[in-house]
Structure formats: structure tokens, C-alpha cells
Amino acid sequence: MQHWKKIANLKNVVPKVKIFLWRLLSKTLPIAQNLNNRISAISPMCQRCNEENEFETHVFFFCPGSRAVWFGSQLMLRVHELSLDIIQAFNQITEGLDQHGMAILAYTLWELWKGRNDVVMQHQQFDPGIIRKKVTSWIMQGEDEAQTQQSPCQQEEQGRYEVRDDEWQVLIDGSWDVSERAGTAAVFYQNRQVHYFAYNHHEAQDPFHEEALACLEALRHITSLQVRGQTQQICINTDCSKLVDAILEEQCDNLSSWRSMPVVHQLIQKFMQWGPTIRIRKVQRQAVKPAHVFSNFARRAKCAREMAPVQATTFSAFGLCTMLDSDVFLSV
Template sequence: MGFWRAINVNGTSQIWRQAVRLRDFFKLHVKWRVADGEAIEAMSQPWFPGWEVTDRAPRADRRITVADLFDFDSDQWKHAKIASLIGQQNAHQIVQHADKPRRVSGLKDRLIWECTKSGRYTVKEGYNCIISRLGMQGGDISWKHVWQWKMIVPKVRMFMWRLLSNALPLAQNLSYRIRTISSMCQRCNQENEFATHCMFFCQGSRMIWFMGELGLRTDDLPLNITEAILHITQGMNEDQISTVCYTLWEIWLVRNDALFQHEPFQPVAICKRVNAWKKRENQGIYTRSPSQIPIIPYEFQVEGWQVVTDASWDTSCKAGIGFLAYRASILQWVNMECLEAEDPFQVEAIAVKNGIDWIKERFSEEGLQKVQIFSDCYNLTSAVQERNMDDLPSWRALPTVAKIIEEMRSYNTNMDLIHVRREAVRPAHELANSARRLRTSYHGRPSVAIMTENGIGMRIEERFFQQVQEAPP
């Protein structure tokens, strides 16, 4: 049948379905340069202005070439034969406008791309043509629409901007930067994870849309994420647009939970969370999730363990981490380590992760106890508390933050990560600075030399309690 006559059927890939949808676009820019006409199938390939596929010809005649429709002796088209195959109107169009075949030595029929001077098609030229038709204009319109959606929670509106800007850390985007990362969607393992696949085409996403309040089928949406969202929201009222945005948001959260925490897929629960978002919006409550996640400030505990962490980093990618472990406010352990990292947020996450790993070893020896872990990195503490990794300042920290969230969940209420002001983590910061500058590491009981060099005392200072109480939400 070929590309020019193909139809979309169930079971074909999303890429093929979208290629068929773009066929009319290609017909505007692809044509045959007719030489002798022997290589051009007259009934199934674009070769004259206004060409259209026809099924009127008998099956036996559908392999007829352009050369078969031309009388080289009289240098005229076979008008009657053409009309019998594809109709009088098309026959007239061919006679008036089609290039006549010519038998010239060395000249062959050639398929040309009219958007280039050479007539040669390249992926780059095709991409630029399609983007100019589909992408840029739609992106501007959609961005304007996003800011008009005043009813949307601000962080979800920001998520929508990132989605429309193709700025989410999807597998396909990451694979462009890191060759070792696969571009394949890890949820379905069927197609690359680009924005529209993640939000609409992946099997789980399709199920969520169909089961949701809007009951949408998303199989045949445009590949471009901007066009897909505009297509869905066209003619919708504010309440329906709100449903679309919160559904996209929940799909993103579910994707992250499945990828980093191996959470089971529960479409009914997801639809309920979308409704919960809308209910809170109507009530003017702008919290992240229906689940009641405790937000700081916390009441500082005297018993149990306290782990104070911090990191140090410079533009040469040299870094250091430090943490101090206190039991009932008395210093028990000191850790400083030098390493290399691409950005400061990544090092902050590693510092917290190392503190958690050390505490896990203590739990294995002494049993489960209450632990409070302190960090001055608000982006990190809020991401862990809310179990939300879509706003992280560094994609490199994603695996580490995911592991922190997993560990925190495994200990339930026995482990808290608390944000404090920088002054509160000064001892840990001094350790991290020393590790970075001196390129040295130390793990062990607090020694006199370490404590003296870094100005560390054996107890948490009284002002530390004040820093916890004054930590911003």
C-alpha cells in the first residue's frame, strides 16, 4: 500500500500514526521530478500539482507508471486512459500542468524535497519545516494561555510552563546530555520518553485520561506537546482546564514515584487525587498533596539522634561534605570527605545521604531510634518532605534524592529531615570546607585536633535550638 495510501489501524506505533497524520504536510513539499516516468507509480506517488490518492482504478492497474500514461511518439498524454483511471478532472489537471516524461540518457526520475535548493531531504530540514508549522506558534499561544489560567496552583502552573518548554528531565532529554542514559520510557519500554509520550501516549497515562473526569482518548493527539494540550483544552471552560492541568501534574508525580520509588500504579487513586486538588483549589488551599505531610518547624528533640549535615563546593568541581552525629545532644561521630561533583545541590544531597547511611548502621547495631537530620538546603528538605522531585535545581541529584526519599519512607516517623538556617550547620560546614580545601577525609570519634581546627564543641549550642524554631516554612 505504501506511505501515501496507508491508513491508521489499531496496533500501529504512535510514531507511524503521527507520520500518517503529517502526510498532507509532506505532500506540499515532496514531489517527483519526472524524467522518463518509468520509476513513478502514477496511482500511489505524488508527481503532479494537486495530486491525490485514488482508489477508483482496478487493482490490476494500480502499478501503472507515469510512462504508461504518456505517448512518447505523439508527445501527448493518453487523456482517455487517464480519465478512465482517475477521473476527468484529474486527467485535465495532468494534461494542463504535469511535466511531460522525457527519455534523456542519464536522466532518472527523482523524488525531491522542495524546501531545499538541492532538492535533497535531510532530517534537519524536515524537522525545521515541521517545527515552523507546528511548534513555535503553538508554544507562544500556549504560554499566554498558561498565565491566563489564574485558578491553577502556582507550582502546577510553573510545571505547565516547564512541560510546554520541554524542560522536564525526561529520558529522551537526558539522553541528549548523557549518552549512558537510555531514551526509552522505563514504564512501558515501547517508545522513547518524550513529553507527549509521557503525558498522553504511555499505556498508564492513556488509562488515567480515559478513567478520569473528562474520559479522554489520547491515542491520536499530535506529537507536539503544545499542540496536544491546545487540542485538548480547545473550547474547555476553566474547570475543565483545571482538570487537565492537575491530571498532567499527577501523571508526572506518578511517573517519578514509579521510576525512583517503585510505587505500584493505581489509576483510581490518581483520579481521586486530581479531584482532591480541585477541591482544595476551590477552598483556596495551595498545598502540594492530599496527603498530610508534616511541614517545619519541628519541635527539636533532646533524646535520640541528631545528625547535622552540610557541603562545600567550588567551580573547579572540587567538593567536600561533612556531618556530625549527636546522641541526646552529645557529639558521638564526625565525618568529613572530599569528592568531586558537578554542582552544589548534588553535594548537599550526598551529604544528607551519607548521614542517613551512617545512621542505618547504628540502627542495625542498636535498634530503631528517633532521628532528626538537619540541612540548610531548603530545596532539598522541601523536596524530601513533599516527595516531589520535579523542581530540583539539579538533574544530577535525582538518584540521590530518590534514595533519600526511599530511606525516609522506610523509617516512617522515626526519621525527619529538617531545614535550618546556615548558622545552625556551621560545624558541619567547617568540616566540609576543610575536606574540600585540604582534599582530606576523616571518619570516626571526635578527636581534639579535628574539633580544635574546625571550632567544634561536644554539645549542640543553645542557639542551635533557636535556629530550628526560626527556620522558614
């Protein structure tokens, strides 16, 4: 039962990954060997290497692709010394690991499983380098969220969202429903003052597609600001980590939506053209709540508004969401 306690005590690891670990150690994941035990017509062979049957420790440790991931991991595992049983292997690895090491292990296993599924279900190429980059992104995100749980005084001292007075902050968000209607919105502020907002209605294929459209729409408005000579540095804030990863890694191969590939490709090209002038980062959901309100409005009302100036209202960058209780965004 020791392994269950280790999972329950994990810090800075999202719940879905904890559930995944519970399924892994319960041996209930749809791995080829497990499926073959129930349906003999299903081949137990590993589809990544075609060298041996696919069982838990093979998927996560012994398959050549998985070995390559662990070879470059901070944990420096000696995979060849691990037990063939997944529970025993898990206990071997976690013996003496601190919370940081446990988080690395959890997210590496999670990304290995996603990478394996991409190969089996979507016939994509397994890339150990991308797996390691995604794990690093998870760890950095967990550390950032842990920082935001400090007291309000500590948050203000350290700059909760790294707000810089000389930089345009752009909050973007999108809203989508099953009828494929979508709304996008962007809120622009600088030097702790809101200056503009914009929203628009689109047709999007899925939620990720509309998040990409929201970013593209924001860039179009940023171009307008550049023409007016008002921009210096720009930071785009979104709660969509997959969009941030795709842009920073400059690749469209592992998107959650193939329909969004043309839009994401345009975004990558624009970010490359603008270089250090612009950056994008993932923030918590609450940070983009003002943009979310507008995107919902645009989707439901099927309306569009170009860049609209608002009465510049001073506010605390650490309490941005409290502005939703006022009429500041409607004062055009």
C-alpha cells in the first residue's frame, strides 16, 4: 500500500495525472497485453518497437523510445535494474525521491503514455526530445502555481504575473459550443491601465481551434497598435498551455486539434517575424477572466467589435478580476 500513499501525497501534480498513476499501478490502462488478455484477437505486441509484448514496464521503461526519454531525464534512472512488475519498479524509483523528483516522475510517465497513444492511435512519430520538453513545462507550471498560493503581500512583492509597466499585456480567451460557434476576445492594458478591448465572432471546429483564433485575432489588433507607434514590448497571456507549447516549440505535429494546424502555423510565423518584441505565456484561468467574459458575449450575440478604447482606469495588476464588478469595459 506504500505506493498509494506516495500518489496521494504528491504535491504540484494535477489531479488527472494522479488518477492516471492510480490506473497505471492498478494495471487497468488499455495496454496491448491487458487488452489481449480479454480479447485474443488483439495483438499483444508493442506497436512502437515491434520487438516484444507491450506490458506496463515495457511501455514506460524498457521500450527503446522510453529508454531514450529516461536517458535525458534529471532522475538518471538505471532502467535495466528495474523490476518487471510495475508496482515494484515504481517503489524502486520513488525510494528516497523528494517532491520535486516525484513530480518529474509523474509527468514523465504521463507524457510517455500520451506519446505512446499518439503513435498507436494517430500514427505519429515518437520524439523523446518533445516528451522531455513537455515534462519541463509541467514542472515549471507547477512551481509558478505554488508561488501564487503565497500570501497577498508576498504576491505583490514578487510580481504575481511578472507585470512590467513598459510592456503591453494582452489577455486573450475564446468561447466555443457544440454548434461550432465561437467568440474571441482580447483586453489590452499597459502601465496598470486598461486601454482597449476587442471581441469577435467566428466559426471554429473545436475549443483549441478557437483559442488559436483568439491569439491570431489579438495579433491583428497588435499590428494596428504598431502602426500607431504605441507598442514597445508585448506579452500575450492565455490559459491554454497547449497553444503556448506549440508556439514556443515552433511545431504543429502534436496539436490536440488537426483542424487548427493552419492557424497555429500562422501564429508561429508571426512570432518568429516579431522576434523578441513579443512573448506568450500560460497564466491561471482567473487571470484571463475579463477576456473570457467578452468571448462569451461575442459567441452568444454573434457580434464583433474592433479595437475599442475604454476610459483608462488604474487598477492593481494583482487583482485584475475585481474589475469585472465594474462597468469599466463598457465605457467606450
